[in-house]
Amino acid sequence: MTFGDFTPEAFAFGFFTILTLGGAFGVVGSRNLVRSAVWLMVSLFGIAGFFVLLSAPFLAAVQVLVYIGAIGILITFAIMLTRSMTNLKERFNKQWWLAALAALTAFLLLMVTVIVPTWGEMGAEEIPPTVASTAQLGEAFFSGWGYVLPLEVASLLLTAAMIGAIVIAREDD
Amino acid sequence: MVPLWMFLTVAAALFVIGAYGVLARRNAVAVLMSVELMLNAVNINLVAFWRFSDPVASVSGQAFAAFIFVVAAAEAAVGLAIIISVYRSRYSVVVDDVDMLKW
Numbered sequence: 001m002t003f004g005d006f007t008p009e010a011f012a013f014g015f016f017t018i019l020t021l022g023g024a025f026g027v028v029g030s031r032n033l034v035r036s037a038v039w040l041m042v043s044l045f046g047i048a049g050f051f052v053l054l055s056a057p058f059l060a061a062v063q064v065l066v067y068i069g070a071i072g073i074l075i076t077f078a079i080m081l082t083r084s085m086t087n088l089k090e091r092f093n094k095q096w097w098l099a100a101l102a103a104l105t106a107f108l109l110l111m112v113t114v115i116v117p118t119w120g121e122m123g124a125e126e127i128p129p130t131v132a133s134t135a136q137l138g139e140a141f142f143s144g145w146g147y148v149l150p151l152e153v154a155s156l157l158l159t160a161a162m163i164g165a166i167v168i169a170r171e172d173d
Numbered sequence: 174m175v176p177l178w179m180f181l182t183v184a185a186a187l188f189v190i191g192a193y194g195v196l197a198r199r200n201a202v203a204v205l206m207s208v209e210l211m212l213n214a215v216n217i218n219l220v221a222f223w224r225f226s227d228p229v230a231s232v233s234g235q236a237f238a239a240f241i242f243v244v245a246a247a248e249a250a251v252g253l254a255i256i257i258s259v260y261r262s263r264y265s266v267v268v269d270d271v272d273m274l275k276w
Contacts, residue, residue, distance in 0.1 A: 009174065009175060010175060013175045013179065017183050020183060020187060021183065021186055021187065021190070024186075024187050024190040024191065024210050025190060027190075027194060027203070027206050027207065027210060028190055028191075028193060028194035028197075028198065028203075028207060033200060033202060033203060036203055036206060037206065040206050040209065040210070043187075043210065043213075044209075044213065047187075047213045047216070047217060050180070050183070050217050050220075050221075051220060053175065054180070054220045054221055054223075054224040055224060056220050056223075056224070056235050056238070058235070059216075059220060059235055059238055059239065059242075062239065062242055063242075066242055066246060067209075067213075067242075067245075070246065071209065071245070071246060071249045074249055074250065074253055075202060075205070075206060075249070075253065077253075078202050078205075078253040078256060078257060079202055081257055081260070082202065082256060082257060082260040082266045083260075090199060091198060091199065091200075091203075092197040092198060092199065093197060093198075093199050093268075093269060095196070095197070096196075096197040098196075099192075099193050099196030099197040100193060100197070102192075102193075102196065103189045103190070103192050103193035103196070104189075106188075106189055106192060107185060107186065107189040110185040110188070110189070111182065111185060114178050114181045114182055114185060115178070136232055137232045137235055137236065137239075140231075140232045140236055141236065141239075146236075147236050147240075150236075150240060154240055154243040154244075157243065157244070157247050158243060158246065158247055160247075161246075161247030161248075161250050161251050162250065164251050164254070165250040165251050165253070165254035166254075168251065168254040168255055168257075168258050169253075169254035169257045169258055171261070
């Protein structure tokens, strides 16, 4: 694919790229933390669109439900509970230029590994249209040949995290 | 189909923006939000590599991404609880103020 042929898919990709990266810049750059949280939701919505483009609809639904729904609300609550709105003067610490330099260097290094064709020729891929369905994902999660043990460990981790969050955030009397 | 390197480029940009937020923001909640951005960049990479790999019938990439969802949710819950707890004892969420381990 070149930049010349303009398919609806490429248009959607560009739209979701703008949503994701623009939202990310909003998260990092906003003075007001509530605006940061809303920008985070915009960015996560763009990532859900990427999941749809990559034919992973279940992950897109989970992204909207868990990330935008649950974690977005959690972060908003944390902003309100900690009165983060009172000190809006300085967004960045004193080493922000060093952080920007490090981030830029990391991006350039990553781009080198992306551009160098380690994973096949650039642009010439033919993708098989057959795609694993959500039913297959469920079978993989709950069958013995699949990921049933990691799934149990993940549920245990969620339980531990929930109890830990309650214990840590509880007011000791 | 949009080629793989475009997805990787967007994911790399998102990761780097998140990394800058983690390194440079002063507010701990903003740092946590930037960590979420970095985790999502990794998720895009996982699903993109899964989609463009040869045996697309397996669901390993999606399964990995789902487990990252779980870990991210746990991390957000515990991280925000720690931030609230720190705010109760020090009345600040600026990460520079929480330097008891530094001397």
